[in-house]
Amino acid sequence: MSEAATPRPRRERPGPLEYLRRWPLRIMVGGTLFFLYLPLITLMVFSFNDSRRNIVWEGFTLKYYEKAFSNASLIEAFTNSLTIAFATTILSVILGALAAVMLWRFRFPGKAAAEGGMALPIVVPEICMGVAMLVFFARVMPLPQGLPWPANLGAIIIAHTSFAFPFVATVARARLASFNRELEEAAKDLGASEWRTFWDVLVPHMKPGLIAGALLAFTLSLDDFVITFFTAGPDTVTFPVKVYSMLRFSISPEVNAASTILIVVTVALTAIGLHLQNRNAQKTKA
Amino acid sequence: MEQSWRQAKAAFAAIALPPLAWLLLFFLIPLAVIWAYSFGENTGPVTIDLTGTFANYLRAIEPIYLEIFWKSILIAGLTTILCLVIGFPVALAIAFASPRTKTWLLMLIMLPFWTNLLIRTFALIAVLRENGYVNFALEWLWNNASWAMTLAGFQPLGEFEPLKLLYNNAAVVVGLVYVHLPFMVLPLYSALDRMDRSLMEASLDLGAGHLRTILLVVVPLAAPGIASGVLITFIPALGAYLTPDLLGGTDSQMIANVIERQFKRANDWPFGAALSFLLMYLTFIAIAIQTTLQRRADRRGA
Numbered sequence A: 001m002s003e004a005a006t007p008r009p010r011r012e013r014p015g016p017l018e019y020l021r022r023w024p025l026r027i028m029v030g031g032t033l034f035f036l037y038l039p040l041i042t043l044m045v046f047s048f049n050d051s052r053r054n055i056v057w058e059g060f061t062l063k064y065y066e067k068a069f070s071n072a073s074l075i076e077a078f079t080n081s082l083t084i085a086f087a088t089t090i091l092s093v094i095l096g097a098l099a100a101v102m103l104w105r106f107r108f109p110g111k112a113a114a115e116g117g118m119a120l121p122i123v124v125p126e127i128c129m130g131v132a133m134l135v136f137f138a139r140v141m142p143l144p145q146g147l148p149w150p151a152n153l154g155a156i157i158i159a160h161t162s163f164a165f166p167f168v169a170t171v172a173r174a175r176l177a178s179f180n181r182e183l184e185e186a187a188k189d190l191g192a193s194e195w196r197t198f199w200d201v202l203v204p205h206m207k208p209g210l211i212a213g214a215l216l217a218f219t220l221s222l223d224d225f226v227i228t229f230f231t232a233g234p235d236t237v238t239f240p241v242k243v244y245s246m247l248r249f250s251i252s253p254e255v256n257a258a259s260t261i262l263i264v265v266t267v268a269l270t271a272i273g274l275h276l277q278n279r280n281a282q283k284t285k286a
Numbered sequence B: 001m002e003q004s005w006r007q008a009k010a011a012f013a014a015i016a017l018p019p020l021a022w023l024l025l026f027f028l029i030p031l032a033v034i035w036a037y038s039f040g041e042n043t044g045p046v047t048i049d050l051t052g053t054f055a056n057y058l059r060a061i062e063p064i065y066l067e068i069f070w071k072s073i074l075i076a077g078l079t080t081i082l083c084l085v086i087g088f089p090v091a092l093a094i095a096f097a098s099p100r101t102k103t104w105l106l107m108l109i110m111l112p113f114w115t116n117l118l119i120r121t122f123a124l125i126a127v128l129r130e131n132g133y134v135n136f137a138l139e140w141l142w143n144n145a146s147w148a149m150t151l152a153g154f155q156p157l158g159e160f161e162p163l164k165l166l167y168n169n170a171a172v173v174v175g176l177v178y179v180h181l182p183f184m185v186l187p188l189y190s191a192l193d194r195m196d197r198s199l200m201e202a203s204l205d206l207g208a209g210h211l212r213t214i215l216l217v218v219v220p221l222a223a224p225g226i227a228s229g230v231l232i233t234f235i236p237a238l239g240a241y242l243t244p245d246l247l248g249g250t251d252s253q254m255i256a257n258v259i260e261r262q263f264k265r266a267n268d269w270p271f272g273a274a275l276s277f278l279l280m281y282l283t284f285i286a287i288a289i290q291t292t293l294q295r296r297a298d299r300r301g302a
Helices: A023-046 A063-070 A073-103 A112-123 A126-140 A151-176 A183-188 A194-223 A226-231 A239-249 A255-285 B005-037 B056-062 B064-097 B099-114 B117-128 B135-153 B171-194 B197-203 B212-220 B225-240 B243-249 B253-265 B269-301
Strands: none
Touching: A023 A255, A023 B064, A023 B117, A023 B171, A023 B269, A063 A073, A063 A255, A063 B135, A073 A112, A073 A151, A073 A194, A073 A239, A073 A255, A112 A126, A112 A151, A112 B005, A112 B253, A112 B269, A126 A151, A126 B225, A126 B269, A151 A194, A151 B269, A183 A194, A183 B253, A194 A255, A194 B056, A194 B212, A226 B135, A226 B253, A239 A255, A239 B117, A239 B243, A255 B099, A255 B117, B056 B269, B064 B099, B064 B171, B064 B225, B064 B253, B064 B269, B099 B171, B117 B135, B117 B171, B171 B243, B197 B212, B212 B225, B225 B269, B243 B253, B253 B269
């Protein structure tokens, strides 16, 4: 995003390459955006519609929001999802930053294998990862049942971190490629310890990458249905799993209301994240 | 220059141990357990003996399961082609837009990608169902057409029959295209944006039309972007679970739905494990094909 935001010098003359000015492409872009947004906007608008089934507008109401907010299990699922996403983000940023520095800084035997292993969670189909987590927590490392909240979310947090931290590592490593290694050496020559060099020199440079990675980890965790569906026990319901079971029984406008809230939360968080990232990018450039 | 791990053993251990241990314990071991189970047999309701049998894989290549694999590949392939056909012009238009418009359009393409997959699928159901928007619009058109026909002195059209747009294979493809379109547009855009525009200008100056320029100049130049777009659309589409589950009918099961059934209702973990690994091998084959093509293209370019 930050790349696209920086204006690039371009000729002013409306050239033959300005494809967006041609009507077939305009129709194509417009049609695609219509296709992408019509369902979402319909969903959001009809969460305020005072009618159960009809797609005709019957009047404005907030009663489905009231219903959603007084639905204790829906609120619990929502809280669980946000808690899991926060914990996953913290763990993923730490592990992802370490993995990025490891692959960027060191030469070691088995490096190619480590790199391949880090890429695996990104490419393995999520259904395969879901069933692997199901079997792992059922047979290999069963976590104790009936733990108090939020410890009962441990299995889901572990599963989410496993697929999210390689994404953070990829983003952070791309950022490290622009780091001047001499800065690190200079810090060490001037007497900084390994830890201080890492914390005061490397981490600040990685910061935009880590923010982008954190945003990615948060959304991946909040978005995930399949892996959670297999890892979650009966008493640990997340928002997507709850919505899924509500959908199975009946399509009620309450789901529209709850979904609208989630969409607004995600869009707001994304906007904040992108804003922070842009500000950081500008600061590093200045 | 990278540092040898021997020069800073303590630092290396502190940095490398946490991510590697996590990857091993919480990713590689679970996969290894599944892999081992795929050579096992159910000997009781909860016991699985690792007998080293190939029976699960033999069962997986029975015609009924082969057909499901084949169908999953076809549906994922069709989804990828549709995403490419829709996504290429969109990416082209974005890449050549003014910087300001470009930022906005990219944002608009990415925003649905940040919203929850389940919610997007659910929203699509509301639009496509029998009393949803598409049928509503079609009914309106139908009734108007009917009215116009009576005005012109013809027989009116019959009663409007709502189309069954949900719970079939077409709905699964529409749903997968809906969900994966941003995956295709973004790599295409970044390839087209980096492309050397003077080559296009040269082609246009020398008298080639736009269509010819795009097919003979732009597409070969953007080939790496097209290849990565195809790959990152095809892989998740092949393993899709939610879309066929929610939008598909009884005959639109994809491979992920069969795997889920083995692990939940059918309770046949060894067979489900074998199917999971076959799906994973298919994914790896797709990646290997893409890498080989990429390498060949790089060599030709060099």
